[in-house]
Amino acid sequence: MAQCLFYAVAVADNQGETNKFFMSSVATFSAEGWRPPAPALRSNLAIGLRILFLRSPDLLQTLPRDCYTKDVVTVPVGLRPVFIVNHPETVRRVLTEDRANYPKSDLMVSALSPLLGDGVLIASGEIWEHDRQMLEPAFMHMRLAQMFSTMCAAVYDFVERLQRLDTDAIIDLESELTHVTADIMLRTIFSKPIGASQADAVFEAFSSFQKNSPQFQLQHVLASDPHKPTLPSQDLLRDASTVRALLSDLLDERLRMTAQGKVFVDFAQAVIDARDAMGGSFSREKIIDQLAVFFLAGHETTASSLSWTFFMLSQQPQILGQVRDEIREVLADRPFEFDDFKSLSFIRDVFRESLRLYPPAAFLTRRAVREDQFGRLKIPVDSFIVISPWLIHRHQVYWPQADRFIPARFTDHGGASTPGTYLPFGLGPRACTGATIAHLEASLILCEVLRRFSFVPLNAAKVFPVSRVSVRPSDGIRCRVEKK
Ligand code: HEM
Numbered sequence: 001m002a003q004c005l006f007y008a009v010a011v012a013d014n015q016g017e018t019n020k021f022f023m024s025s026v027a028t029f030s031a032e033g034w035r036p037p038a039p040a041l042r043s044n045l046a047i048g049l050r051i052l053f054l055r056s057p058d059l060l061q062t063l064p065r066d067c068y069t070k071d072v073v074t075v076p077v078g079l080r081p082v083f084i085v086n087h088p089e090t091v092r093r094v095l096t097e098d099r100a101n102y103p104k105s106d107l108m109v110s111a112l113s114p115l116l117g118d119g120v121l122i123a124s125g126e127i128w129e130h131d132r133q134m135l136e137p138a139f140m141h142m143r144l145a146q147m148f149s150t151m152c153a154a155v156y157d158f159v160e161r162l163q164r165l166d167t168d169a170i171i172d173l174e175s176e177l178t179h180v181t182a183d184i185m186l187r188t189i190f191s192k193p194i195g196a197s198q199a200d201a202v203f204e205a206f207s208s209f210q211k212n213s214p215q216f217q218l219q220h221v222l223a224s225d226p227h228k229p230t231l232p233s234q235d236l237l238r239d240a241s242t243v244r245a246l247l248s249d250l251l252d253e254r255l256r257m258t259a260q261g262k263v264f265v266d267f268a269q270a271v272i273d274a275r276d277a278m279g280g281s282f283s284r285e286k287i288i289d290q291l292a293v294f295f296l297a298g299h300e301t302t303a304s305s306l307s308w309t310f311f312m313l314s315q316q317p318q319i320l321g322q323v324r325d326e327i328r329e330v331l332a333d334r335p336f337e338f339d340d341f342k343s344l345s346f347i348r349d350v351f352r353e354s355l356r357l358y359p360p361a362a363f364l365t366r367r368a369v370r371e372d373q374f375g376r377l378k379i380p381v382d383s384f385i386v387i388s389p390w391l392i393h394r395h396q397v398y399w400p401q402a403d404r405f406i407p408a409r410f411t412d413h414g415g416a417s418t419p420g421t422y423l424p425f426g427l428g429p430r431a432c433t434g435a436t437i438a439h440l441e442a443s444l445i446l447c448e449v450l451r452r453f454s455f456v457p458l459n460a461a462k463v464f465p466v467s468r469v470s471v472r473p474s475d476g477i478r479c480r481v482e483k484k
Pocket residue numbers: 120121122132142293294297298299301302305359360361364365423424425426427429430431432433434435437438
């Protein structure tokens with residue numbers, strides 16, 4: 001409470017000149033036309049009061065207007081300095097050429113390490129370089145054409161599940177989409193559909209981990225000490241060890257089967273067979289780390305972005321009509337084939353725009369391990385650096401009508417007018433390895449679902465984004481499924 005009372009934030013431009021002090025804020029909906037749900041841009045004072053009176057407000061609710069208009073925002077309270085960086089040049093520097101100075105943040109690592117161990121998503125430095133090289137052949141199993149048939153099998157199972165529903169059945173959109181994207185990843189990793197009992201158990205434990213995982217809140221960042229890692233909760237440790245035990249069982253089963261002479265060509269096998277330049281293999285723990293990374297990174301993000309895409313289309317009938325026209329023109333009545341992916345350009349733009357407004361990885365966080373300068377702004381050791389696709393994609397200077405859903409901005413102008421201001425998949429050597437997979441998966445699911453069904457949200461007015469492991473609707477999206 002006391003911290004909130006004195007929660008003053010200094011905003012600096014990229015030259016490092018502190019130009020304004022303020023109290024922090026929050027959100028509502030705009031009156032002019034339909035605006036996809038997001039916190040309204042509020043003054044620093046309004047945000048300050050919000051932090052003071054709301055218990056544990058979500059991070060998205062504590063970002064004042066300056067975060068959407070300035071190049072760099074500094075937060076000079078708490079145990080260490082926090083810098084929210086929007087300027088594309090500085091973002092590029094942190095994520096690419098100077099990345100050795102900016103490993104993944106201690107808070108991100110301590111939140112995810114119970115589940116991901118030292119997996120490639122949260123490893124840094126030499127360990128990351130070494131493991132990433134070892135994983136290259138495994139990435140081959142994530143090649144699009146190879147994954148496509150696996151994806152189709154899971155998507156057609158999903159469509160069948162929807163078809164078996166009673167007329168006007170109600171579903172929780174997010175959990176259905178999480179189910180199908182998790183199914184795709186499990187089939188890709190272990191050649192096993194999610195229907196099998198072990199796979200189902202992994203899915204359940206992952207869902208619980210996501211619910212219990214600490215939310216990224218400014219107050220937590222300010223109170224955190226980079227030299228004393230935040231201890232994870234007992235619930236989180238329990239969920240993480242359940243998931244890891246199940247992955248371990250699936251791994252044992254795999255090792256037993258290969259010992260009996262069975263041959264597998266999938267991601268799990270490629271990780272088991274991975275070797276470094278000296279011929280060394282991953283330890284058993286490390287194999288589980290990498291499998292957990294791919295399962296988490298590969299399904300959670302895609303489920304989040306598809307939830308927002310279906311939701312926004314349901315609120316914008318004209319754009320939904322354009323999507324259905326494209327499906328009819330390209331596919332007519334036949335199933336989606338691999339080459340159709342390239343022809344479905346409007347659907348690609350819809351998905352891109354959805355990733356702009358609701359980037360699943362809304363905050364990429366790093367820790368400065370050496371002193372640095374952003375222009376004239378000094379960056380002390382242990383500073384917490386926030387690069388936020390959420391903020392950069394909604395930045396008032398870089399994006400006209402930043403808070404509106406306008407897929408045509410990608411069709412007409414190729415998207416971002418300023419290079420480096422569109423980064424849903426990150427940037428540089430640590431950027432996402434699954435970006436094209438996610439696009440293919442999204443196109444396939446959108447086509448195969450929208451040509452057969454309409455999802456009609458029943459709680460549309462209450463759908464509101466919060467920042468969890470990915471950006472999610474706070475109370476889910478309950479939908480009536482209408483068959484076409
Ligand atoms: C819409 C879907 C997706 C989004 C928005 C997304 C976003 C991201 C972002 C922003 C990062 C970089 C994080 C950072 O710099 O701190 C990342 C890393 C990663 N993603 Fe994705 N991702 C998606 C789907 C996928 C899929 C489908 C896979 C795998 C099949 C995947 C695998 C990975 C891996 C392995 C990394 C770590 C790369 C490394 O550090 O070497 N992602 N993702």
